[in-house]
Amino acid sequence: MDARQRPYRSVLYIPGSRERALDKARTLPVDAIIFDLEDAVAAEEKANARQTLSGALAAGGYGERVKIVRINGLDTEWGRADAEAVRDMDADVVLLPKVNAAADVDALAAITGDKPVWAMMETPRGMLNAAEIAAHPLMAGFVMGTNDLAKDLQTRFRADRLPLMTSLGLCLLAAKAEGLIIVDGVYNAFKDTDGLAAECEQGRDMGFDGKTLIHPAQIDIANAAFAPSQAEIDLARRQIAAFEETEAQGQGVAVVDGKIVENLHVVTAREILAKAEAISALQAG
Numbered sequence: 001m002d003a004r005q006r007p008y009r010s011v012l013y014i015p016g017s018r019e020r021a022l023d024k025a026r027t028l029p030v031d032a033i034i035f036d037l038e039d040a041v042a043a044e045e046k047a048n049a050r051q052t053l054s055g056a057l058a059a060g061g062y063g064e065r066v067k068i069v070r071i072n073g074l075d076t077e078w079g080r081a082d083a084e085a086v087r088d089m090d091a092d093v094v095l096l097p098k099v100n101a102a103a104d105v106d107a108l109a110a111i112t113g114d115k116p117v118w119a120m121m122e123t124p125r126g127m128l129n130a131a132e133i134a135a136h137p138l139m140a141g142f143v144m145g146t147n148d149l150a151k152d153l154q155t156r157f158r159a160d161r162l163p164l165m166t167s168l169g170l171c172l173l174a175a176k177a178e179g180l181i182i183v184d185g186v187y188n189a190f191k192d193t194d195g196l197a198a199e200c201e202q203g204r205d206m207g208f209d210g211k212t213l214i215h216p217a218q219i220d221i222a223n224a225a226f227a228p229s230q231a232e233i234d235l236a237r238r239q240i241a242a243f244e245e246t247e248a249q250g251q252g253v254a255v256v257d258g259k260i261v262e263n264l265h266v267v268t269a270r271e272i273l274a275k276a277e278a279i280s281a282l283q284a285g
Ligand SMILES: CC(C)(COP(=O)(O)OP(=O)(O)OC[C@H]1O[C@@H](n2cnc3c(N)ncnc32)[C@H](O)[C@@H]1OP(=O)(O)O)[C@@H](O)C(=O)NCCC(=O)NCCSC(=O)C[C@H](O)C(=O)O
Pocket: 012, 013, 014, 015, 020, 021, 022, 024, 025, 036, 039, 040, 120, 122, 144, 145, 146, 147, 148, 149, 185, 186, 190, 214, 215, 216
């Protein structure tokens, strides 16, 4: 499957130290997994987690799920050993936390070679340098780190996320300009399903590809929110059919449900159908 077509509706963090969770993830209906060596792992567990994770990935069983390993920052005592270990792990992507500038990605690539890199976008400086980070040749995806961001910006939690909107918007612009995947930050209250659903809908409407998650109970909500609905699929089909008919008559604008449909709307309609097909293929496989 083309990397850009691949669904990233649900991206679940799993602490690299938790064997039971690492095992459970082999059966969870997530599109991608972030195997975490950073914040979810206590300092005294870091070395063990690296080994546990390496063993779990070597054992396999994660199927079509994209395997992303989040290392500790290269400015920490664990970062270099993590990066060296990931280089040899069966992982699709290395995720670098607290990326401030493109030079941080260069420093990682000096260790991990040409492995694709995703960036945790979670510092004020990273926000200001989002465009140059996104343009790095190895950069393939952004993950919003809204907890760290809220901490550094000294914002308060608000359900509408107004204090984070500038940052979310800057990262979306940078990611879209370079054709990167971009997934939204976590929703900490993992038992609050209504709150999560609302935040997923907000992120989807803003253009995120999916949501990072911290608990299996959050998966179905994210998968539903970031998949095209049946109504969207039906509308896309009707728009394409109407436009083709209009085009055959030598005209450039169709009307569906009282709204104009031009070539650009057909592009979006085709993307919706391609996404729905990619999700079906993933579920079938
Ligand atoms: C939040 C948790 C600590 C809760 O764990 P627990 O008390 O074990 O939950 P449950 O008893 O309800 O678990 C039920 C079963 O599900 C498994 N489980 C739980 N969490 C996960 C998971 N993340 N992945 C896979 N499986 C999971 C349990 O093992 C139970 O299984 P079983 O026993 O077989 O029934 C816990 O969910 C957790 O640790 N979550 C991850 C937290 C995390 O990764 N945090 C770091 C990422 S967030 C972040 O850093 C964001 C960013 O950097 C920023 O700045 O914003």
